[in-house]
Amino acid sequence: xxxxxxxxxxxxxxxxxxxxxxxxxxxxxxxxxxxxxxxxxxxxxxxxxxxxxxxxxxxxxxxxxxxxxxxxxxxxxxxxxxxxxxxxxxxxxxxxxxxxxxxxxxxxxxxxxxxxxxxxxxxxxxxxxxxxxxxxxxxxxxxxxxxxxxxxxxxxxxxxxxxxxxxxxxxxxxxxxxxxxxxxxxxxxxxxxxxxxxxxxxxxxxxxxxxxxxxxxxxxxxxxxxxxxxxxxxxxxxxxxxxxxxxxxxxxxxxxxxxxxxxxxxxxxxxxxxxxxxxxxxxxxxxxxxxxxxxxxxxxxxx
Numbered sequence: 272x273x274x275x276x277x278x279x280x281x282x283x284x285x286x287x288x289x290x291x292x293x294x295x296x297x298x299x300x301x302x303x304x305x306x307x308x309x310x311x312x313x314x315x316x317x318x319x320x321x322x323x324x325x326x327x328x329x330x331x332x333x334x335x336x337x338x339x340x341x342x343x344x345x346x347x348x349x350x351x352x353x354x355x356x357x358x359x360x361x362x363x364x365x366x367x368x369x370x371x372x373x374x375x376x377x378x379x380x381x382x383x384x385x386x387x388x389x390x391x392x393x394x395x396x397x398x399x400x401x402x403x404x405x406x407x408x409x410x411x412x413x414x415x416x417x418x419x420x421x422x423x424x425x426x427x428x429x430x431x432x433x434x435x436x437x438x439x440x441x442x443x444x445x446x447x448x449x450x451x452x453x454x455x456x457x458x459x460x461x462x463x464x465x466x467x468x469x470x471x472x473x474x475x476x477x478x479x480x481x482x483x484x485x486x487x488x489x490x491x492x493x494x495x496x497x498x499x500x501x502x503x504x505x506x507x508x509x510x511x512x513x514x515x516x517x518x519x520x521x522x523x524x525x526x527x528x529x530x531x532x533x534x535x536x537x538x539x540x541x542x543x544x545x546x547x548x549x550x551x552x553x554x555x556x557x558x559x560x561x562x563x564x565x566x567x568x569x570x571x572x573x574x
Contacts, residue, residue: 274307274317276325283351284327285449286318287434289441296319297445298327304449306442315343322347328473330452332368332444337483346484352476353448356455358408359468359475371410372447374423375454384420386427416440418447529571 277300278284294314296307309317318340321327329347331337331428333354340347354366360376369383413421416439418429426433434444458470498508509515523538530536531550536543544558551570555562566573 274309274321275305276307276321278321278325278327280325281349282325282327283330283449283452284321284325285330285445286336287331287441287445287448288314288336289435289438293438293441295438295441296321296443296447297442299449306446308438308442315345318345318347322330328446331368332371332448332451334479334483337480338486341483341487347480349472349473350476350480351452351453351455352479352574353451355475355479356459356472359472360455360458367430369425369430371451372419375451375458376423378423382424384424384427386431395486398528418443472537 274294274296276284276298278298283298287295289295289308292311292314293319294309296309298305322345326348329336329350331350331352334352337347337350344478353368353371357366357371357374358364368381372378373380373383413426413495415426415428418426418434418440420426429444434440455472456469459472462468486500502508506518509518526538527535530547534547534550536547538544541558545555548555550559551572553566553569553573555566563573
């Protein structure tokens with residue numbers, strides 16, 4: 272499939288996945304918004320071809336999109352992760368699409384509409400409940416095929432997965448991501464701070480992409496070299512549980528030889544170690560290594 276995507280190298284290209292693994296794209300061409308649906312059977316090849324031809328900065332709501340790409344054997348180079356940039360702009364960890372959109376439009380987060388039945392026992396009555404059935408029966412007077420309600424909030428039925436119900440909805444979701452990206456970029460440009468906020472946003476997005484890859488691949492480690500390095504510090508690994516106990520008792524004995532007579536605390540219990548140190552005149556709030564470092568030379572127990 273040859274796509275009509277006309278994009279400068281490194282240009283923004285929003286991506287969402289729709290029904291049955293189909294893909295939806297959104298981008299701007301000569302100032303006009305363009306969207307495209309790609310059938311499931313062609314999605315992987317088209318995305319790979321676009322990555323090779325244009326190396327776009329892919330735009331997505333959260334790292335479930337790169338996780339989907341990675342599962343399909345696709346790797347991309349650059350992205351704009353809306354959730355990561357939201358955290359950069361507004362702090363906190365929660366960064367679901369409804370919260371991102373509300374923050375960009377100065378809408379109170381406390382009034383975010385939610386799907387489902389209102390729980391009268393939880394005491395949280397400061398939000399609207401959208402009881403939409405996904406077929407237009409939400410009663411808000413708006414178009415159920417639009418992701419945005421008349422009051423400016425995102426439609427909960429869409430957020431809960433309704434955006435992937437049809438190919439047209441997936442295109443609208445990708446287009447909405449592109450709109451959110453533009454607003455985030457404008458918010459970054461308006462920040463009165465030093466440094467490079469835009470570069471930081473791109474770096475945070477890259478970090479999220481790396482996390483998605485590490486979650487799939489794990490951290491590459493040379494196990495033999497790791498064992499060698501650790502062994503230089505703590506000795507060879509235990510052969511079995513009995514040998515592990517023997518090694519632990521040997522290590523403990525080396526420490527307890529410097530303790531007052533009759534003191535045999537559990538050295539894996541911070542409270543008991545703290546009490547032991549107090550008995551030799553060292554009063555510390557905790558037994559973290561950096562806390563004990565200044566006391567080197569005060570008593571043989573410290574080392």
